[in-house]
Amino acid sequence: MGADLAGGLALLFTPMPFFYTVLGVFLGIVVGAVPGLNGAMLIALSLPLTYYMPTTHAVILLVSMYTGAIAGGLITATLLRMPGTPSNIMTIFDGHPMAKAGRPGRALGLGIGASLVGGLVAWVALLLLAKPLSIWATRFGPFEIFALVMMAMVLIASVSQGSLVKGLLAGLLGMLVAMPGVDPSAGQPRLTWDWYQLNSGLKLLPVLIGVFAVSQILKDIVELGRPVERMAAATRGILMTLGDYRRQAVNLARSSLLGTWIGLLPGVGASVGSVVAYTVAKNTSRHPEEFGKGSEEGIVASEAANSATVGGALIPLIAMGIPGSVIDAILIGALMLHSIQPGPTLFLTNPDIVWAMIAACLVSTVLMYVIMTASVGLVVKITMIPRTFMLPVIVVFCVIGAFGTDNSIFDVWVMLAFGVVGFFLERIGVPLGPFVIGFVLAPLAEAKLRTGLMMTGGSYWPFVTNPVAAGFLSIALLMLAWSLRGEWLAHRARLHDPTV
């Protein structure tokens, strides 16, 4: 493991990969900091540019963007009271009051320092867990993999924003959208309505750009009238002292581990990690009354946890080919675009790519700390570019990105159509994360189910008799029952008190 990691790090410190790491982290921070733009959008739009790169360089760039984007939202959450990304919502509650009280540098410094620790803790977990988990997962047969995907889908649906019904609806819609095209088992086109462009199915990139970028642009335009509370960036107190780290040690360790664990769960992203860590920090604090008024513990818990989810979420991606978050689903798509099949055998078939990802996770976390500390003022200036100028320019990049998939204008129309679909789904509270994860995982789930049934002559019994498959499905059913119970209780509470 040591030699492999050293190889990954050595690659990262050669000129081009290092340049991509710095570029990726900086772009990630900027995009994470601009309200209305997010990491998923940046990575989806950058994918076409990675076609022409070696795969290792492409994953280094994308992982670096991921790290930067999750951390970057801290800046606007603190100074503008607008979360750059959903994962920074909890930071607003304490970061902004602290900044308003005349200590913006201190608020930013606590967040940046906590992000560094969270990222490093998660990286250690990634290093220690990814390979053993992948070795375990190589023993999975088709029934186990199908059951694992089903468990991931239920988990994603049950923790996504809004209701379980809408989460499941989103996941299933994503799966259905992935089904048109020539069926690889039968060799026959299905659900193509005799439209030859659909023979190869709906491509990942136009769907991703539509759902994440175009729909977000439409949403941003609708909300252009929202006033923004601006505050100048100050760098005084931006470096956490050793005493700060000592005082926050328990909070940092607990929040980082919680973030890593939540990131590890398939499909559960940084926003859930930050909410859980913030809540636990508040419940265990000696000064819970300070939370929401500029508590240092609140900022540290939220930022350590959301940054820790990045490394945590890479664990199921690398070990099993199951996305730990929406951005990981896009990373899976990126690997597939480079003709690399993600999954438990990735360590055997493409160790260079795996170790490049692991090394990029470490180096990008450290660079995120350095770049954010050094360039917070510049990033704030960039976020002040009016969105009225920025949004149409992003549409042009969306068009170029979608067209670049296959040099086909049909893909651009697909992107626009999915932009509208994503906009209206989000408008009615259907989360887009499960939609994309369903879209990415559907072909794998169906192929494994059909292979399994061929092996057993059509018998579904292995779902009961195989302990791993039965275990995954039981967890899925338990989570489903738990979420339904929660929704039922909430519904009953609303009946008694409509204001709830």
Add this chain to the structure above:
Amino acid sequence: MTRDVDPKLEIAVCLAIVVMCGFVLAEAAGIPPGYFEPLGSGPVPRATAWCIITLCALTIARAVPRLSHRRTTDDGVPERWLDAGAMFALTVLYVAALHLRLTTFAVMTSAYLALTIGLLVRLERRLLPWVVGVALAIGFGSQYVFTRIFVVDLPGL
């Protein structure tokens, strides 16, 4: 910072999804059963479509009682629906122009950007030179960067 979901919109979107699932079911009905495998190509899309229809029915059933409630918005910020609609219409025209290869990418993109940014800044006279400058810079700049540096094909002539 949350906004109440409009039950009318919820019902309309769910009905549209049900109609789409109807098309899927009709198309999937024509898929022959598997020859070499027990399942075949049809059952998975059919089962998925039925699950979606069930979930849509549940969503509609939950939305109907809310139809009589007054909708509350969180912050009273006016929404710029007209701008979003106009921007989308201009984008459709832009893509159609690229599809028909009316002229070069740079020219069409500059025109599109000038129109859309102009629309979003409400044709504020003070900003118009900036609008034109940005439109030309991005239109011609992106054509140069993508065709000369990244060597990517662009739509248009």
